[in-house]
Amino acid sequence: MDTKQLTIRQEGFDDHEAVEFLTFRSFVDLDIPGMPKRKIPTEHYLVSLLRKDPDFIPELDFVAVYNNEIIGSIFYSRSKVIRPNGAVVETVTFGPVAVKTELQGWGISSALIQHSLKKARELGYKSLLIMGHEAYYPRFGFVPASRFGITLEDGSSPAALMALELSEGALGTTGGKWLYADAYTQSEDQKALEAYHERFLKKFEKRLKGEKMTKNIYDSQQFFDEYAEMDRSKEGLKGAGEWGQFQELFPDLTNLKVLDIGCGYGWHSKYAADNGAKSVFAFDGSVKMIERAKKLNSDPKITYQVQDLETYAFPAETFDLVISNLVLHYIEDLEEIYKKINRTLTPGGIFLLNIEHPIYTSGVNQEWTYGENGEILNWPIDNYFYTGQRETIFLGQHVTKQHHTLTQILNGLLSTGFVLETVEEARPPQDMLDLPGMKDELRRPMMLLIRAKKV
Template identity: 35%
Template sequence: MKQNIYDHPEFFHQYQKLRQAPNNYNNLLEQPALKSLLPNLSNFKILDIGCGMGEFAYFCIENNAQHVTAIDVSKNMLEIAQREHSHPNIDYYLQAIEDYDAAPDSFDCITSSLSLHYIKDFNAVIGKIARMLRPGSIFVFSVEHPIVTARKTMEDNWIYDDSGTMSHYAIDNYHDEGLRERTWFVDGVVKYHRSISTIINTLIAHDLTIEEMLEPLPNSQAIEKLPSLEKEHRRPSFLLIRARK
């Protein structure tokens, strides 16, 4: 099993509290951006990589998808998904994308929300995704922005002046790709940094055409609900890409 920090008891407890808050970065920024990149899902067969607690898989069914195959490495996540977002047309599997496989041309759309920055061999996974997509089909995904993952400390990289005012965001080690370890609720959370050019060129190498990229900005209503989102105007948290086979 690949790294599965989401089944760490303390991490999962804290993560649930974060996601259960009515206003968070996922609900107000990342998910609206991801959904804006989706095609019309009517009668689509979808693979959702890193499906988490199943909200997005259920959203796809609500938007007329024919079937969703939803995979995740976290037993905790899937227990919630199967309890709160079960549906006859959603199949949940406890599996990492590195170990999952399906026949070529199996899916009309493949999605991944904030899971691919946990993948060590990005090239191999993108190659697998490209094989599983039908010709003309869509791959939509989000990752933590490479500006965020670049610095090797991966802690709070905002720099403050002597008066305590936020001065700027520090970026370093951008082209030194690879493993990053950080403290997020608990020590030892492992992610992988790669540059924007590596992400784009890997998609191109597997014959995926880039159709749109987003570095989403919050609207005024979102900032009113969660004032910390104002920082997104100075440093983006997420990178989203829509590509077509």
């Protein structure tokens, strides 16, 4: 990740859902030292409460953006210290600070904190109090709040209670009890949290389902080891039977800006870079896939990133060519993805799609039937017009795919602003027919290759 391309800006209304989802993903697997594992994280609920709290400070509500995706956020609210004599010292606090899980450790939270502290000073705020990790926050100037005689409302002063003076002497030495926005207490209400979380899960059901598939399958070590033994993994494009046909669909790549979605090992990205592309942005939802892509197919013109397809921002009119190779049969709502791809293409831009053929995805268990002597009999098809989820076994593991009819695949493109330039069914080339099982691939199509142009 090139942190020089990181942008920090104020959160907008249209960012709310993305930030709540980001916050949930950032904290869902977090173990808090000394505390039992939480059934439900509270931070995404807290974010929704803070925005409505009268102590919320929208001027200090920031997001970190990289390649048009929100990958970090920070929230500020007003708080106060009540002196023993009843006097009030106005302070502020921040939290939660969320960073996309795959990018934690890249300095994103530090950038958010430093940026927001600078803005807080400019706005005239004089001190901060937070509950944070005592080994992390001193790098920003925080010290134990006990140095100023400040405690929580119950009189305790845990090591996590930390303070920072933005103006020297702002906290003094008289001490007092720290009180913060009601949203923090409200977020601990278990019934309200559970009700919010249920609504949250329904809202993001598709996205979470997609992430679960990616995390459980493509980042499974056993699955990944099996995948690495496939010819297309070991030999690259020349090991993929459909490559000869797919290659012919590529436009002249000279000076094109390319987006490779679900890039896997990065073979198509490297092909584009080697053949004159100006730049390639390639992403995949699998950490292991991106690690392998960087190892096998790195290039100064290629930027690889771990990114979920359904949450990618698809910036408007940014890319001249979008490549999608064997990924969209994992997506339930094809038209929604088509719309986003159309939006991100420049006028006249090309979309190259390789998707599993409907005859393949509607195959019963996606498997041949065999005779008594082990000979292949046929490829049975059933429930063709019942679209949606299909469970199958791939590389020894249960995999969930989505079956789409030919009408859905092609008319979906036509209805979202594309014209079809080429539609081909993949078939093995003549020089591969002697390989085991290849002649049987002529008995039914496995892949559908499409070149579409943005109108």
